[in-house]
Amino acid sequence: MPEMILAANWKMHHTLDKARGFVRELLQQLAELRKPGEPSVVIFPAFPHLAAVAEEAEGTRIQIGAQDCYIREEGAFTGEVSPTQIADTGASCVLVGHSERRHILGDSDELVAQKLTAAIAHGLRAFLCVGETEDERASESSRSVVEAQLESALTASDEITAGNLVIAYEPVWAIGTGRHATVADAEEMTAVIRAKLIQRLGAQSGQEIPILYGGSVKPGLLAGYLASGLIQGALVGGASLKASSFASLYGEMKTAAQGAGSGQ
Numbered sequence: 001m002p003e004m005i006l007a008a009n010w011k012m013h014h015t016l017d018k019a020r021g022f023v024r025e026l027l028q029q030l031a032e033l034r035k036p037g038e039p040s041v042v043i044f045p046a047f048p049h050l051a052a053v054a055e056e057a058e059g060t061r062i063q064i065g066a067q068d069c070y071i072r073e074e075g076a077f078t079g080e081v082s083p084t085q086i087a088d089t090g091a092s093c094v095l096v097g098h099s100e101r102r103h104i105l106g107d108s109d110e111l112v113a114q115k116l117t118a119a120i121a122h123g124l125r126a127f128l129c130v131g132e133t134e135d136e137r138a139s140e141s142s143r144s145v146v147e148a149q150l151e152s153a154l155t156a157s158d159e160i161t162a163g164n165l166v167i168a169y170e171p172v173w174a175i176g177t178g179r180h181a182t183v184a185d186a187e188e189m190t191a192v193i194r195a196k197l198i199q200r201l202g203a204q205s206g207q208e209i210p211i212l213y214g215g216s217v218k219p220g221l222l223a224g225y226l227a228s229g230l231i232q233g234a235l236v237g238g239a240s241l242k243a244s245s246f247a248s249l250y251g252e253m254k255t256a257a258q259g260a261g262s263g264q
């Protein structure tokens with residue numbers, strides 16, 4: 001059974017004070033995050049807050065990740081941040097290919113593949129985001145779009161294992177819109193992703209890589225996505241900004257993780 005993961009993508013939100021305060025409040029509400037266990041929790045703050053959030057989370061189960069990374073280790077690349085610099089802050093994960101990077105900031109499939117390769121080569125766990133736009137869904141090409149995004153990223157690195165990759169299926173039309181995918185649609189795309197992972201990486205890694213759903217996930221919705229066990233967690237934007245709402249989502253994840261652990 002793949003690891004279950006609840007991840008918070010804070011995007012360009014929070015001040016430093018708020019970012020630190022979130023972690024303190026979350027640890028007050030969920031004291032169990034001070035001990036090992038499932039589900040895993042990962043927070044993706046903005047670059048300038050990585051080290052401070054990592055410091056607040058030290059010694060707890062909360063892992064920290066960056067929202068993007070550059071493809072080189074160092075050099076004259078003004079404004080970019082390397083995987084080594086990210087790891088240096090205490091972060092252990094990185095988002096690659098988030099739809100806002102692909103569609104607003106112009107990251108191509110090729111660049112996403114290079115970022116994934118660089119992240120993994122430097123010991124970070126890559127959270128690769130894939131998903132179709134509304135037009136692509138309307139023209140029934142969701143499957144081919146997501147397969148192509150995966151194909152290009154998965155063939156770029158030969159160091160991928162179940163421990164250093166997570167896939168987040170995030171339909172672009174569902175991100176930040178309040179229009180989440182139906183459980184059936186999310187499960188259908190998850191099956192496409194799982195088949196591609198197995199085809200490219202073999203049965204062992206392919207079965208163990210967690211697949212998350214993302215796109216307008218809110219408290220009360222998550223349990224539905226997790227019920228069948230096909231989806232192993234969520235990447236949450238808007239509903240991850242308040243500790244109370246993130247703690248509710250964690251509660252839904254935990255119930256699902258316990259159900260999975262008892263073979264239900």
Ligand code: PGA
Binds near residue numbers: 009170176177236239
């Ligand atoms: P949302 O964002 O939960 O606000 O839709 C999800 C994401 O962008 O990862």
